[in-house]
Amino acid sequence: MRIGPYLLANNLFVAPMAGVTDRPFRKLCKQLGAGYAVSEMVTSRRDLWHTLKTSRRADHQGESGPIAVQIAGTDGPMMAEAARYNIERGAQIIDINMGCPAKKVCNKWAGSALMQDEPLALSIVEAVVQACEPMRVPVTLKMRTGWCDSHKNAVRLAQAAQSVGVQMITVHGRTREQGYKGQAEYDTIAAVKAAVSVPVVANGDIDSPHKALQVLQRTGADALMIGRAAQGRPWIFREIGHFLETGQMLAPPLVEEVRRLLQEHLQEHYSLYGEFIGVRSARKHIAWYIRGLPGADAFRMAMNRLEDCAAQQHAFDRYLDQLAQMGDRLPAPVNSPVLEMSV
Numbered sequence: 001m002r003i004g005p006y007l008l009a010n011n012l013f014v015a016p017m018a019g020v021t022d023r024p025f026r027k028l029c030k031q032l033g034a035g036y037a038v039s040e041m042v043t044s045r046r047d048l049w050h051t052l053k054t055s056r057r058a059d060h061q062g063e064s065g066p067i068a069v070q071i072a073g074t075d076g077p078m079m080a081e082a083a084r085y086n087i088e089r090g091a092q093i094i095d096i097n098m099g100c101p102a103k104k105v106c107n108k109w110a111g112s113a114l115m116q117d118e119p120l121a122l123s124i125v126e127a128v129v130q131a132c133e134p135m136r137v138p139v140t141l142k143m144r145t146g147w148c149d150s151h152k153n154a155v156r157l158a159q160a161a162q163s164v165g166v167q168m169i170t171v172h173g174r175t176r177e178q179g180y181k182g183q184a185e186y187d188t189i190a191a192v193k194a195a196v197s198v199p200v201v202a203n204g205d206i207d208s209p210h211k212a213l214q215v216l217q218r219t220g221a222d223a224l225m226i227g228r229a230a231q232g233r234p235w236i237f238r239e240i241g242h243f244l245e246t247g248q249m250l251a252p253p254l255v256e257e258v259r260r261l262l263q264e265h266l267q268e269h270y271s272l273y274g275e276f277i278g279v280r281s282a283r284k285h286i287a288w289y290i291r292g293l294p295g296a297d298a299f300r301m302a303m304n305r306l307e308d309c310a311a312q313q314h315a316f317d318r319y320l321d322q323l324a325q326m327g328d329r330l331p332a333p334v335n336s337p338v339l340e341m342s343v
Contacts, residue, residue, distance in 0.1 A: 001035065001036075001199065001222060001223055002199075003036075003066065003093055003138050003140065003167055003168050003199070004093070004136070004137075004138030004167050005136070005138075006065070006066040006092065006093065006138070008035045008036050008066075009035035009036075010033070010034075010035035010241055011035060011222060011223035011224065012033060012034055012035050012036075012212075012223070012224055012226065012237045012240055012241055013034065013035065013036045013037065013038070013170075013201060013223055013224065013225040013226070014026060014029045014030075014034045014036070014037035014038065014225070014226065014227075014230060014237075015038070015203060015225045015226060015227030015230075016038040016039060016040055016041060016070045016095070016097075016142070017040065017227050017228075017231075018040050018041055018100075019040070019281075019284075020040070020231060020284075021037065021038070021039065021040050022040060022056065022057065022059075022269075022272065023056075023059050023060060023061065023062075023063055023268075023272060024265055024268040024269045024272060025234070025265070025285075026039070026063060027062070027063055027064075027268070028234050028261065028264075028265050029230060029234045029237060030063075030064055031261075032234045032235045032237050032238050032261070033235070033237030033238030033239075033240075033241045034226075034230075034234075034237040035237075036066070036068065036223075037068065038068040038069070038070050038095050038142075039057060039058070039060075039067075039068060039069045039070055040057045040070070041057075041070050041071070041072045041097050041100060042054060042057050042058055042069055042070065042071050042072070042082065042086060043071075043072060043073065043082070044071055044072060044073025044074075044075065044078040044079045044081070044082035045073070045078070046078070046081065046082075046085075049085060056272060056273070058086060058089055059272065060089075060090050060091075065092055066092040066093050067090050067091055067092045067093070068091070068092070068093040068094075068095055068140070069086040069091040069093070069094060069095065070094075070095040070096070070097050070142070071083060071086065071094060071095070071096060071097065071128070072096075072097035072100065072111060073124070074114070074120070074124075075124070076123045076124045076126070076127030076128075077127060079096070079124050079127055079128050080127040080128055080130065080131035081131075083128050083131045083132055083137075083139075084131050084132075084135075087132065087135055087137050091137070092137060093137065093138050093139075093140060094128060094132055094137055094138075094139050094140070095139075095140045095141070095142055095170075096124065096125060096128055096139065096140070096141045096142070096166075097111055097142060098111065098112060098114045098115060098121060098141060098142060098143040098144075098157075099111065099112050099142045099143045099144045099170070099172050100112060111176075112143065112144045112147065112176035113147075113176065115143060115144065115146055115147050115151075115153060115154075115157065115176065116147050116151070118153065118156070118157060118160070121157060122157075122160050122161070122164065125139070125141060125160075125161050125164055125166060126164040126165075129164055129165035129166065133165070138167040138168070139165065139166050139167060140166060140167060140168040140169070140170065141158075141161050141166045141168075141169050141170070142169075142170040142171075142172070142203075143157060143158075143169070143170070143171060143172070144171070144172050144174055144175055144176055145171065145172070145173060145174060145175050145185070145188040145189075146175050146176075146188075147175060147176050147177065148175050148176070148177040149175055149177065151175075152175065152188055154171055154188050154189075154191075154192050155188070155191050155192050155195045158171070158192045158195060158196050158200075159195055159196060162196045162197065162198050166198065167198055167199075168198055168199045168200075168201065169192065169196065169198060169199075169200050169201070170200075170201035170202075170203055170225055171188065171189045171192050171200065171201070171202065171203065172184070172203040172204045173185050173186050173188065173189055173202070173203065173204035173205070174204055180228075183205060184203075184204030184205040186202065186204075186215060186218045186219045189202045189219040189221060190218060190219045190220055190221075193219055193220045193221055193222075194220070199222040199223065200219075200220075200221050200222055200223075201221060201222065201223040201224065201225050202215050202216070202219045202221035202223070202224055202225070203224070203225035203226075203227065206224055206225075206226050206229060206240075207226075207228075207229035207236075208229075208236075208240075209239050209240045209242075209243030209244070209249060210243070212224055212226075212240045212243070212244065213243065213244060216244075224240070226240075231285075231288040232285070232287075232288025232289040232290070232291055233288075233289075234261075235253050238250065251329060252329045252330045252331075252332065253329065253330050254328055254329055254330070255320055255323050255324045255327075255328060255329065255330055256324070256328075258289075258320065258330055259317065259320045262289060262316070263313060263316075263317070265285070266282055266285075266286075266309075266312070266313055266316070267313075269281070269282050269285070270282070270309045275308060275309050278309060279306065279307060279308060279309055279312055282312060283303065283304055286300075286303060286312075286316060287300050290319065291333060292333025292334045293323065293330075293331055293333055294322075294323070294326065294331060295319070295322065299315070299319050302315065303315050303316070
């Protein structure tokens, strides 16, 4: 799997997710089998580049390459300037966001809202490609199948994007209208794959090794991008990789391995955000890790009252001690809804 000059470790990618795929999480996923990760969305608005939020999103210290940064906006020249700005700060690949369904993004005609205005979308893609070409930085595009079920234009946009120089296209198998509801469909992704010669990445509802194989077979895609299924389960990448290579399922991770990995994750998380924000933003990650496990609800309620890093880490360590008493390996989670936590 290659993007421009960059040969990737494998074809399993971490999806860019706002508030989730920061540097500590990207590094963890790469450590656990992801071959590529894209940063959280960075705005093209120049007046926001020096805010603490944007500076954290653009922090790639200690991260293995290639460094991919996703940018979002509604104006070609502004997006081109944003691409150059991020390249100067270490970006080796620029990804254009045309897939975010969030209202606060779409209301400003960014993200997947751009799919409603194909001339504008294409002008943005062309401006970014032209800005990146002199520095030999590949440009990729992430989009949805369309704005709504009656307006699926992913194939047309993919062909146009390829014609102006985009070097990889990721398609989430839902329309913007769907958000994250219902089920992803893969026929449109297969149609995009058949219509272009650049690599195509399938995204949406890939939550197990068996589903990963099914999506690859259904779409013919060159790679898979995994988002929500990696929340609290970053080892899903090595599970999928092992299954695709051998046809065998990996055993659940050892509790002691989980302890080491997640304590390292928390330490780096606190280092990036500081204690006050770090403790609060870590709560959602911890809730995802324990989702569906024995005693998770009671632990989560107690953990959410903690206000400092040391207490949070110590509580998580004690919880893992209790799991270790049940067996060497992490118990299989029971079916439970995703926890929506305010941080």
